[in-house]
Amino acid sequence: MDLRSKARTLTGPVKDPAMLPKWNYDGSSTGQAPGEDSEVILYPQAIFRDPFRRGNNILVMCDAYTPAGEPIPTNKRHSAAKIFNHPDVVAEEPWYGIEQEYTLLQKDVNWPMGWPTGGYPGPQGPYYCGVGADKAFGRDIVDSHYKACLYAGINISGINGEVMPGQWEFQVGPAVGISAGDEVWVARYILERITEIAGVVLSFDPKPVQGDWNGAGAHTNYSTKSMRDDGGFEVIEKAIEKLGLRHKEHISAYGSGNERRLTGKHETADINTFKWGVANRGASVRVGRETEKAGKGYFEDRRPASNMDPYVVTSMIAETTILMKH
Numbered sequence: 001m002d003l004r005s006k007a008r009t010l011t012g013p014v015k016d017p018a019m020l021p022k023w024n025y026d027g028s029s030t031g032q033a034p035g036e037d038s039e040v041i042l043y044p045q046a047i048f049r050d051p052f053r054r055g056n057n058i059l060v061m062c063d064a065y066t067p068a069g070e071p072i073p074t075n076k077r078h079s080a081a082k083i084f085n086h087p088d089v090v091a092e093e094p095w096y097g098i099e100q101e102y103t104l105l106q107k108d109v110n111w112p113m114g115w116p117t118g119g120y121p122g123p124q125g126p127y128y129c130g131v132g133a134d135k136a137f138g139r140d141i142v143d144s145h146y147k148a149c150l151y152a153g154i155n156i157s158g159i160n161g162e163v164m165p166g167q168w169e170f171q172v173g174p175a176v177g178i179s180a181g182d183e184v185w186v187a188r189y190i191l192e193r194i195t196e197i198a199g200v201v202l203s204f205d206p207k208p209v210q211g212d213w214n215g216a217g218a219h220t221n222y223s224t225k226s227m228r229d230d231g232g233f234e235v236i237e238k239a240i241e242k243l244g245l246r247h248k249e250h251i252s253a254y255g256s257g258n259e260r261r262l263t264g265k266h267e268t269a270d271i272n273t274f275k276w277g278v279a280n281r282g283a284s285v286r287v288g289r290e291t292e293k294a295g296k297g298y299f300e301d302r303r304p305a306s307n308m309d310p311y312v313v314t315s316m317i318a319e320t321t322i323l324m325k326h
Helices: 077-084 087-092 139-152 178-198 232-245 247-253 289-294 310-323
Strands: 023-026 039-049 058-065 095-106 156-161 167-176 200-203 218-223 276-278 285-287 299-301
Touching: 039 139, 039 178, 058 077, 058 178, 077 087, 077 178, 077 310, 087 310, 095 178, 095 310, 139 156, 139 167, 139 178, 167 178, 178 200, 178 310, 218 310, 232 247, 232 285, 232 289, 232 299, 232 310, 247 310
Parallel strands: 276 285
Antiparallel strands: 023 039, 039 058, 095 167, 095 200, 095 218, 156 167, 218 299, 285 299
């Protein structure tokens, strides 16, 4: 979750990442390269409008390579792009909708916004989608982020207050293929910038407060062309069966600290158990009532933690459900 950025001046407006120059940074200062060979090369991959500088200014999502052109170990976009460029995956046009939960913390005490210092608010219940000064904490930040993402060209489809006070969610999607990862990362970056302005700390920890409080996840909604077409429910069932066969591999790639969140309580399935169900929020994978009724649609993988890498999660789901043969 360690986002970095820097700025440069161009001679004129640019709309295509291919027209942007490569750049570099000091990888020894980020723990990504040794001091004696410190250059890491930035490859521009996606362009968004800059909601902070505005005008013709842009935000550029880059991935990172060695001077020899090898992706560095933290570059998960490179391998995700390979999966999304596979002809079988391209033909299935995978759609994603990612529900990114996060927690706003008071800067000097690292305790959720709206909570008494060193103490606890009233129990969960009134806060989910709540309204009012005693239930919703940080809405100015949330709405600023919503507007900024819309301005940037991110397909942000909604926001809501979450079950734990001080916790919120935004949704990105539907987005196709690799663009889902680009949009979630840039939306996270914009949120980090806005919380910086507000003097609030942004946490993507999957369980920021121990005890009887909901954790933070990144539920990933997913469909392929075959699932969206008539007869898609059968394709959905087969895809979920494949996910069950690779449960351990997925869990290991779905975010760190997830074992503190996936306990079988607070709308989660136990981390060691794979189960799915219709409208079941205590399942690993949930299928909506409307999908069941229509006989086609999408499903929701509820296992990813809030700190997951969207490039890893989206490409892994595509790989398991489309490229893995029984």
